Amino acid sequence: MSASVTGGWDYVAGGYGATTVLLGGYVASLLRRRRVLARRLRVSGTPVPAAGEALPADGAGGDDR
């Protein structure tokens, strides 16, 4: 396919750049929050749960009303 309309790379850069910055910033904030909390948990001597791991005895039924 030939490009009858050229240009627009600046918009592409803007769009990709903005997406990268926003999502990257969010991921960075996730990692930073995770690190801070993990440190606080270690200080209090509590095992740190892994991502996706359920908390112990987290009520699965209607028991923790």
Add this chain to the structure above:
Amino acid sequence: MWRDALLVAGKDLRVEARSRVTTNQVAPYALIVLFVFGFAFDQDQYVLTHIGPGLFWVAVLLCTLLAVQRSFSLEAADGARDGLRLSGLDGGGIFLGKAAAIAAQLVALEAVLAFGIVVLFGAHLAHPLLLLTTCALATVGLAAAGTVYGVMSAGLRVRETLLPLLLLPVAAPIVLGATQAWLAAVGLVTGSGWRWLTLLGAFAAMYLTIGVLAFGTLLEEA
């Protein structure tokens, strides 16, 4: 439920009749809002006539915020919410009662505001049946949504700022629908205004249902 609703609505309206906050403060505020719109836009009567319906509904929305906050600050004072919870009143009944009281105050405010836009903006009101139906449905919807979000934020320390943040985007369809219906009624846009009423009706029905079902829980957790 209906008995409880009547009881609560009667109590709220009686409080209003004695304290006169709506008539002495909210109604003048509504008119001032219209004045400010007049300053901010143009002295051009043409523009004001065309945006009048939109300004009307924005002013109604702002007044709804005040009415809802007033309605729930009543219950916050002196442990009244505990009193309400202790009384064992049906949650749905309390919801309908408070929403009815807010709706009654909004109707009065809308009358004042309609008078305001006719006098100040030179709006002309045609198709009274369509206009009145619009007002009725939009008022019910605003009062119901306002009551749901009012009780949700009532017990929180940040309620003054949280309520507008929650309510304004949710109420946006009402402002949209009511404004469009009104514009259609006075012939500023083409098309029938009646179909917007189904939107307003659906919104009101939805929030009435949510309120009746969830208000008890929300009052409990407030």
Add this chain to the structure above:
Amino acid sequence: MTPSSRQRPGATSSRATRILGALTLAGLAVLAFLGLYVSPPDGLQGETVRLIYVHPASATMAYLGFGVCAVASIAFLWPRTRSYRWDRLAGASAEVGVAFCVVTIVSGSIWGRYSWGVWWTWDPRLTLTALLLAVFVGYLALRRTGGDPLGRAKRSAITALCCFVVVPVDHEATSWWVGLHQNDTLFRIGKSPLIHGWQLATMLLSFVVFTLLFAWMVLHRLAIESMESRLEDEGYVWAIAERRSESGPAPAGATASSASSGPLVAGPLPPVATSQRMVQEAPGSLLAPRPLPRERGEAGL
């Protein structure tokens, strides 16, 4: 996946999330390569068609996030499935959804500036997306208000449903509205005369990669919620001990050893439904720093 698959003690990632993260990163690199180099420019839109590999996928992830939030809220409100993990999932997916929603609006705005000449137009889809963003920002603000955890969770779940039921109404409203205004700005995908093979492939890949990214973000956001609730529960156990020691002669802040040597406080400490989970253990161990009952941890992802 058992927690033993963790390598470093204290790391919050499991092997599964690390694999997921690596896959996501690799996918993003491939996506950028295909999107920026391999796939051809469009006849109508020139190079800016490359934004199609970012914008629709992030919009879909935003809707997915809000949808998961609504479903999780229903699961929390439904008495038979009530569990705080639904509440945490609702909060996590709503936050990720908001992040993608911002990306959607920003990238769409840049694209719109090129295609339509304006940063913003009152198109139904744009208006709906903006309203959704506003509504869920309010929801996140409500979640941060604190207070009784059960109350907060119920309030949040009801709000999420209130927010979500606005979606169809808004959708109807804005489509009528545009119909009235004869607005001709339409979503552009349908207008492409034909989609090049590489374009189609890249676009499909973008959905896959963004879904992986979404999953990774939600998992880590959930880990953060879990850690927060665990910290709160730690405080809670100590607060009860502290509170009860006000009544007894045992000094406040007595260490765990006294819990085994004798009752720190009068009476058996009951099994406590704490904020985030049930702690059903012997009174002594409730006060002691305890190892995780690992076999009870569910299969990690």
Add this chain to the structure above:
Amino acid sequence: MDQVIRLRSAVALVGRFPVLAGVDLDVFGTEIVLLQGANGAGKTSILRACAGLLRVVAGEACVLGVELTEDPRAVRRRVGLLGHATALYDDLTVADNVTFAVRAAGGERSSVRPALDRLGLTGRLPATRVASLSAGQRRRVSLAALVARDPELWLLDEPHAGLDAEHRDLLDGLVRDAVVRGRTVVLASHEHHRAHALAGRIVTVAGGATPPDPAPPGPLPVPGAGAVAAGAVAPGVASEVTSVA
């Protein structure tokens, strides 16, 4: 004698703070029980938990046969709580306030006037707005609403506070009458002389719990403490001394 309140290891939270950290309490029908303890010990929280306002998150709690851990709302209409706050609407008159409280709880309008009379709220007072009343008068309006409702269980939090000597006597009379009518009363008070004379039994609260310790630390103003948390039996009042632990 039927059991009105039964708490076992009851825990209740306000935010993340455990206001109740394991309370055991038994109250039987037509008793007058006094809760005593320092400020912040948890007396008010026990009363609020019994009224179904404060959720019991762990342990057992049964009031008037209703399991509070399951549905705290079911008990509310049968319980009257006189708290620190009077739960009155400032803009309504005395009569309006009492009428609303009574009718909201499912009572009859006809019980309002006798209750107002009983509390000495006569003359111009019923038509006066609550906002213009003194603290003691507000208290009496709140009491009038309680008397008019006449619930099965009366929970009184510092009922003597803000009342003058005459109305304290009146209050004591109301409480004794209520017990004679078959009601049960739990009160928290710092007015030791009055409360001890009134109460059939005293329960000590400390640190959000009821220690069964025979000799709790600190001075105990319980006259003749023999059994656990035993107190003087008020003359003329049917009451029963029971062990708390």
